[in-house]
Amino acid sequence: MKFSQSIDLAIHALITMAEQPTDEPIMIRKLANSVQASESYLARIMLNLVKTGLIKSIRGKHGGFVFKKPPHTITIADVVIAMDQDVAEFNCSWEIRNCDQSKECTLRNLFKEAQEQMLAVLRSMTIKDIANSPHCKTLFCEEETKTINS
Amino acid sequence: MKFSQSIDLAIHALITMAEQPTDEPIMIRKLANSVQASESYLARIMLNLVKTGLIKSIRGKHGGFVFKKPPHTITIADVVIAMDQDVAEFNCSWEIRNCDQSKECTLRNLFKEAQEQMLAVLRSMTIKDIANSPHCKTLFCEEETKTINS
DNA sequence: GATAACTTGATAAAAAGAGTCAGGTTATAA
DNA sequence: TTATAACCTGACTCTTTTTATCAAGTTATC
Numbered sequence: 001m002k003f004s005q006s007i008d009l010a011i012h013a014l015i016t017m018a019e020q021p022t023d024e025p026i027m028i029r030k031l032a033n034s035v036q037a038s039e040s041y042l043a044r045i046m047l048n049l050v051k052t053g054l055i056k057s058i059r060g061k062h063g064g065f066v067f068k069k070p071p072h073t074i075t076i077a078d079v080v081i082a083m084d085q086d087v088a089e090f091n092c093s094w095e096i097r098n099c100d101q102s103k104e105c106t107l108r109n110l111f112k113e114a115q116e117q118m119l120a121v122l123r124s125m126t127i128k129d130i131a132n133s134p135h136c137k138t139l140f141c142e143e144e145t146k147t148i149n150s
Numbered sequence: 151m152k153f154s155q156s157i158d159l160a161i162h163a164l165i166t167m168a169e170q171p172t173d174e175p176i177m178i179r180k181l182a183n184s185v186q187a188s189e190s191y192l193a194r195i196m197l198n199l200v201k202t203g204l205i206k207s208i209r210g211k212h213g214g215f216v217f218k219k220p221p222h223t224i225t226i227a228d229v230v231i232a233m234d235q236d237v238a239e240f241n242c243s244w245e246i247r248n249c250d251q252s253k254e255c256t257l258r259n260l261f262k263e264a265q266e267q268m269l270a271v272l273r274s275m276t277i278k279d280i281a282n283s284p285h286c287k288t289l290f291c292e293e294e295t296k297t298i299n300s
Numbered sequence: 301g302a303t304a305a306c307t308t309g310a311t312a313a314a315a316a317g318a319g320t321c322a323g324g325t326t327a328t329a330a
Numbered sequence: 331t332t333a334t335a336a337c338c339t340g341a342c343t344c345t346t347t348t349t350a351t352c353a354a355g356t357t358a359t360c
Contacts, residue, residue: 001265002241011257041319060327063336076260091152106283107161110226114271115151121264133256191350210358213305
């Protein structure tokens, strides 16, 4: 299984924000540099986080991004869903066919349960948790484990 | 979340096989008709199931497909993995960057656990279980719930 | 040898993901 | 009120994956 690069960039941008010593807005240039992505691409990603209410954007001079929800309340599931609403929904595979969602279907229930168990794990950890624990600096894993004051 | 149509077709083809009264090989034409897919596309799907050893193909006249593993030992996870090996592996999102898999990474561990929990649910049910329970006739869900001797 | 099946490789359309860019909007500060 | 710094938006391209088809090949039976 492979979670998308966009999800990974979003998580690491939020970790970078959580590690800031001050509450001042952080610019896209600084974030992009931190997660090693282009400014234009990361801006697109940050927009998803703004729209789902995890962070706020501040325009104009001295603008940038700040948390709207405190980082200890933002779960990894929140970020994954912000980047791909589809993971939190459940759709049958072929909508063309008539499908009565009210009927019991062992198979559908099974896949919904599989989805729910996956999300439950992702809900069990927050951005703050990750920032406070050994984690990879920019993407899922990298040579250097990060220590906060390095 | 949406599991692929191919996975769904594979599962329902296997259910159709499990519901056969005899052990004779079942032809792709009959299976394709049962799951409402084209013969050529379903043949490609069945090939995945043959290659992963869930079923056997018999060529020539009176050929078709038969189980290699008994249906009560084939889990939904087996089918999902047969159709997409990737779900059973775990890859970091950006292999370009140096990544030392031996280092601890809270984030990587979290995503691996999420994947494992999803697979655990899919391993908890077999093709035979589905065939014996109320399920949708052709795809994840459909108007009619199936009863075995209808 | 004819026929009925599955198998394989080539191919292509469609969808999703990754990425860029120009122009637009908003806020600050001189 | 103008210049500038920042985020926002829509259009667009490129690549990969998924879905799908078809013709030719292989194998087994009669």
